[in-house]
Amino acid sequence: MSAAPRRKQSDGQSGSAGPTASFIVVANRLPVDRVELPDGTTDWRTSPGGLVTALEPVMRAKHGAWVGWVGSPDETHDPFVEDGLQLVPVTLSAQEVRDYYEGFSNGTLWPLYHDVVAHPEFHREWWDAYVTVNQRFADRTAEVAEQNAVVWVQDYQLQLVPQMLRTQRPDLRIGFFLHIPFPPMELYQQLPWRNQIIEGLLGADLVGFQLPGGAQNFVRLVRQRLKYETQRDTVRLPDGRKVLARAYPISIDTEGFNKLAARPETAARAAEIRHHLGDPKTVFLGIDRLDYTKGIMQRIRAFGELVRDGLLDPEDCVFVQVATPSRERVDQYRLLRDDIDRLVGRLNGDIGRIGRPPITYLHSSYPREEMAALYLAADVMVVTPLRDGMNLVAKEYIACRQADDGALVLSEFAGAAKELRQAYMVNPYDINGLKDRMMEAMHDSDRAKSRRMRVMRRQVAEHNIDRWAQLFLDDLQATRP
Numbered sequence: 001m002s003a004a005p006r007r008k009q010s011d012g013q014s015g016s017a018g019p020t021a022s023f024i025v026v027a028n029r030l031p032v033d034r035v036e037l038p039d040g041t042t043d044w045r046t047s048p049g050g051l052v053t054a055l056e057p058v059m060r061a062k063h064g065a066w067v068g069w070v071g072s073p074d075e076t077h078d079p080f081v082e083d084g085l086q087l088v089p090v091t092l093s094a095q096e097v098r099d100y101y102e103g104f105s106n107g108t109l110w111p112l113y114h115d116v117v118a119h120p121e122f123h124r125e126w127w128d129a130y131v132t133v134n135q136r137f138a139d140r141t142a143e144v145a146e147q148n149a150v151v152w153v154q155d156y157q158l159q160l161v162p163q164m165l166r167t168q169r170p171d172l173r174i175g176f177f178l179h180i181p182f183p184p185m186e187l188y189q190q191l192p193w194r195n196q197i198i199e200g201l202l203g204a205d206l207v208g209f210q211l212p213g214g215a216q217n218f219v220r221l222v223r224q225r226l227k228y229e230t231q232r233d234t235v236r237l238p239d240g241r242k243v244l245a246r247a248y249p250i251s252i253d254t255e256g257f258n259k260l261a262a263r264p265e266t267a268a269r270a271a272e273i274r275h276h277l278g279d280p281k282t283v284f285l286g287i288d289r290l291d292y293t294k295g296i297m298q299r300i301r302a303f304g305e306l307v308r309d310g311l312l313d314p315e316d317c318v319f320v321q322v323a324t325p326s327r328e329r330v331d332q333y334r335l336l337r338d339d340i341d342r343l344v345g346r347l348n349g350d351i352g353r354i355g356r357p358p359i360t361y362l363h364s365s366y367p368r369e370e371m372a373a374l375y376l377a378a379d380v381m382v383v384t385p386l387r388d389g390m391n392l393v394a395k396e397y398i399a400c401r402q403a404d405d406g407a408l409v410l411s412e413f414a415g416a417a418k419e420l421r422q423a424y425m426v427n428p429y430d431i432n433g434l435k436d437r438m439m440e441a442m443h444d445s446d447r448a449k450s451r452r453m454r455v456m457r458r459q460v461a462e463h464n465i466d467r468w469a470q471l472f473l474d475d476l477q478a479t480r481p
Helices: 050-062 094-113 124-144 161-168 194-201 212-226 254-262 264-276 296-308 331-351 368-377 392-400 431-443 446-462 465-477
Strands: 021-029 032-036 042-046 065-069 080-082 085-090 145-154 173-177 206-209 229-231 234-236 242-247 282-289 317-324 359-362 380-383 407-411 424-426
Touching: 021 050, 021 124, 042 080, 050 065, 050 085, 050 145, 050 465, 065 124, 085 124, 094 124, 124 145, 124 161, 145 161, 145 465, 161 173, 161 194, 173 465, 194 212, 206 212, 206 465, 212 229, 212 242, 254 264, 254 368, 254 392, 254 446, 264 368, 282 296, 282 368, 282 392, 282 431, 296 317, 296 331, 296 359, 296 431, 317 331, 331 359, 368 392, 380 392, 380 431, 392 407, 392 446, 407 431, 407 446, 424 431
Parallel strands: 021 065, 021 145, 065 085, 145 173, 173 206, 206 242, 282 317, 282 380, 317 359, 380 407, 407 424
Antiparallel strands: 032 042, 080 085, 229 234, 234 242
C-alpha cells in the first residue's frame, strides 16, 4: 500500500502539472477509502464495489486515471498512486458537499429519478453548486486527458460533465453511464433545469442506462424538449454529431462472490450465524443501503403481520435486516432510520419472546466475506425496492448459492427483475401480495426452488461485470472512426 498522498496549499483544480492518461474514469468518489493505521497515521484502501472491480483491469491495461472526490470536505491532495491505480482528487468545500451532493444530487435528482418515492426539492442555490462542481470535474479531466483519450463519466452527480468536457476537448471520446433509473418524461419535466441536464448528457458519444426503458425515456425527451432528430437509439445533433442511447444492465463479480461463498470458512460462518439466530428452520434476509427507495419498511411490516396472524412461528422463522448507513446528514434519511427503529422495536415487543427477537435489525456495514456468509445462511432473500436502477444484492445472493438452493423474492420495480424472471416477483406496495409471495418462497418444493435458482445462476454467470464493462467500452470505441 502506498504512502498517504501529500497535501498542497493551492486549490488543486487547474493549472498544475500532473499525470495524463488515455483512459479516464470520472466519478463522484475516488475508488479508495481513508483508513487510520495503528500508529495514528492515515492511508488509503481500495474500496469494495462492483464498479472498481470491473474497471480496475481496464485501467491497469490502459494505464488509466480515476478522477473523483476523496470523500471529505475541504481537503486538497496531489494526484497519487494507490495499489497501482492513478488517482486524481477533486476538492469539494463543506458548503459544496451540502448543496451539490446532499442537496441537488440526493435531495433533487435521487427522488425525482426514483419515481418521486420521496418529494424532490428544487433550490436554485443547489443547482448553482451542481453546475460549479460539475465544471470543476470537467476542468480536472480536461487537464488529465491525453489527445483522443477515452473518458467514461459515471452517474447522476455528474450529468453536466460530458458537455462541459466536450466544449474544452472535442477530441475526446466520451461515454456516460447512469447507474440509477431515468424517469419518464411526465416526471422528469418537474425539474426546472431539465433542458440543461439533457444537453449535458448529449455531450457524450454514448449514454448508457440500466434498462431499455431508461434509454427510450431519454430519447423521447430529447425529441420532444429539444426538437432534435432521433431514430431508435440514435440522436442526431444540429452540428451533425451522433449520440447513442443504449441499455447496459450492470452486474457483479460473479466468479469472485461464488469463490468466496465456496470457502469452508464462509460456510462455517454461515452456520454460526444460523446458530446465533437460534437455529431456525427458515431465515429471511434483507440487505440494503438505508434508503427510502429500498422498501425496507414494507418487508418488515409484512413479516410482522405473518407472525401476528399465526402464519409464521417466531420459534421457526426469523428475519435479518442489514441496513448499511447512508447519507445520514440528509433529513429524509435520518427520519427513515428513526421510523425503522420504531417499527422493529414495536414488532419485536409485540411478537417476540425472551431471548428470541423475530427480527434482527443491523444498522451497520459489513465486508464482502460477512455478506457472503449472510447470503449462504439465508433461505429466502427478500429484495423489495419501490424503485431501483438494478439492485446488485439480488445478483450477489444468487452468485453465492452453491447448491442451487434458496429463494429470491424480488420487486418487479427493480431493474434486476428484467433479467431474473424466475424470482418470486412481487409488487412491494401490495403488503398482502408481499406476504403471499414470502410464504410461497418459503413453502415451495426444493425441486421448484432449484429449477428457478439454476436458471438465475446461469444468467448471472453469463452476464457478469466484466461483460458489462466490455460491451459498453466496445460500443463507445465504435461510435466514431
